Amino acid sequence: MGKWTRRGVLSAGVLGGTGLVIGIAVRPGNPTETAGHLVAGEGENLLHIYLKIDSENRVTAILPHSEMGQGAQTALTQMLAEEMDADWDLMRFEEAPASAEYANMALGRGYLFKGVDFPDVVVPTVDGLMLNIADAIGMQVTGGSMSIRTTGQYFLRAAGASVREMLVKTASKAWGVPESEIRAAESMLYHDRSGRSAPYSEFAAAAAEMTPSSTPKLKKTSQFTVMGQSKPRHDVPSKVDGTAMFAMDVKRPGMVYAAVKRTPVAGGTLRRVDDSAARAMKGVIDVVKVGPSSAAGLVGSYSAGDTIAVVADSYWRAEKALAALKLEWNTEGKERVSSESIFEQFDRDITAGIDRANDVAMGDATATFDSAATVLTADYRVPYLAHTCMEPPNATAEVSADRAEIWVGCQNPLGFRQHLAASLGLDVEQVTLHNYFMGGGFGRKSNADYALQAAMIARQVGRPVQMVYSRAEDIKQDFYRPAVQSRFKAGLDADGKLVAWQNTYVDKHEPVEAPLIPYAVAAQDIGHVASPTHVPFGAWRSVDHSQHGFFTESFVDEAAHAAGRDPYEFRAEMLKDKPRLLAVLNRVAKEADWGRPMEEGRGRGISLQESFGSIVGQVVEVTVSGGKTWVDRVVAVIDAGYAVSPDGIKAQIESGIIYGLSAAMYGEITIEDGAVAQSSFADYDAIRMHDSPVIETHIINSGAEMGGAGEPGTPGVAPALANAIFDATGKRVRTLPVIKADLRNDAEASPAVAALGA
């Protein structure tokens, strides 16, 4: 990649296996002085930037990650509690405020040059990347499946251990006994010889005066009693009785409601508005225009065109009046762009290969193809995808000349706050952001566009405004997983061994390693060409892995069949020097009872994908009948190094699989006349109860560096599905979604039978 993007920094760390330092800034001294007023209340002592203890001996973890369903907050709290020897029943957590004190990914230039002592665990990773990370100061991101393996592993564990040390030191002084004779357990300190004991809270105030050690002694895996347990999530009870607060549940005094519509053709401007009918409607307060906005996102950057908003005394009235507006939009020369024209462009650009850049160039692919016994080629395509979080983008804002306050659910509170300040012409200190549970994020809520729209509308009407996207607006104004085409060529030698692999695709983003294959293939030529479109791009659960997982794990399956080999064994033979990958592959084949004969019309497919530091193997079983595909069962195995919360990981794998399966089966955003054609769950559907498979997840604790869990389940399901369909039908699905493929057998496709079916 030519430039260092933020995601690129993360990816490089994953690629290099260096366990890149991404976490909370390690600051000189005790940062609790500056953060105390933000998070500590009456009777609470902030002992470390990540934790406070109250007079009832309750410990609250203060976490710089937001909750969008992934459950990381509970697992992070486990990591803190483990090292602190805290009583789990006395643990609480809260999300850190959107304040620079809680910026993560902020091990930056300023701190580097102050000669900070880094904790031992991160020292090996403090290298040249630091200067690039400096660019990322000010982010407070939840994404990239990073929370547990970075913030948790490098910082919360150290925080817990150092506070435990501080409490022991304080007690040692107070009791006049050596530190070595003091025992900590379940949020209590004991001196067994004298029979003395006291709760942590008794020493919290004195300990808070100390500076936490940056190199505390951490426990070994064998000593864990809280980590590795499936602790119930703290947020679950509030999510079964309607009390969980999402941003849309906020109500401010005098608040009014805004319904919005942004330019249908991305980047377009508003040519003409006739709002006379809308303004005359009951309850309508104002009709306002919001100009284009742009900002750096979690992945890349974005710009958004004009928005028109109707503000009314109820959301329903605002929506009705919005529909009554007569709008004319400029299409900026994009009115003839369609999905067809975009894929024609991709095909043309891949064929031309202009400025093709290599991800991998290894061996002599051209010569190997010339001498290969068998050469196979294929083109794969995936469409644009929207995120469709259950909670449509929304934000509530109050903006005055020198102050802005915003209530929102987002994946990057600090980044949003900075974008808001910049867009409103305010200092960051003048902007207060309250972050709420997200009703799904999946990458969508890392782009600040919706928060900026709400703030701009509120500024114009001078009252608190709650802006809510309709479902149509959510689908039409997304930052999409890109449509991608990928062209493959594989060479097999006379023994059916895969000896050459060539791949050219469009649209390189991140993680940079997504298109690579783990298999021992001597000659590899993997590269990409640029083929830009005007369709906005954004991070979508597992980002580039979502397309490349499908491409590479489908095409390697094609190679196996071309070689006349079993697809599982074919892969296993090419993984002899990759024991972790091989172990996952072997385990998933065993758990799925690979090789068990299947009934007519049924099939199974396998896939293996390493992403975000974790390895996931999947076997999908399908039944194909009358051209329709039913996914019966998915067996998954994940090696994330160590499972802090085994059930939390299982839940994430289940979720990632269904998210990927929804896209593989049904997901397709098309472009017509330059604009997104879909507008609802009727034309952009998801897996539902009746077509959801049984999912069985197995965990391998290999002890390797910790990996993520939120995203790694997603990439492998589409290829395992397509491979299963091939097994069942002999038809290879190279273009998603599956629902568009004709999978009828010859009899089913015959005119007479088709007529009966109709």
Add this chain to the structure above:
Amino acid sequence: MTTFTLNGEIRTVDTDPETPALWVIREQLDLTGTKFGCGMAQCGACTIHVNGRAQRACITPIASLEGASVTTIEGLKGADGSLHALQQAWIDHQVPQCGYCQSGQLMSAAALLADNPNPSEADIDTAMRGNVCRCGMYGRIRSAIKQVAGASFYDAMEGSQNG
């Protein structure tokens, strides 16, 4: 003016008669557990009970509730504040992730079991297919419903069949 019973209390509201009950319940009656997901009865996030039947509040005109008995997620608990058996099962199976769809899922499931205490797999499919969960927790929802129905269920946490 529309008068109806909401979670056991008589409420009267004065608004445009075609206003969807969803917005009246959320904005005027301040019960925010019922969620907006699509506004077109395609996702089920706004599911409430009207005279005991599951109904999408986003397409239910408020005037149609005249004299009706309406229950929202806030009214699913027992009169003594104890959790509905399904709510406890949702906790046991750690069903919610983002949680946004779960009010609707629970209301659909509660209406199903009230009507049919021993639902078949197909009955569950039919009753629940109108409720989208983008976090994909269908397997756990199914297990939780079956647990309450006293049927054998797949335990995702343990990775085995139960009961």
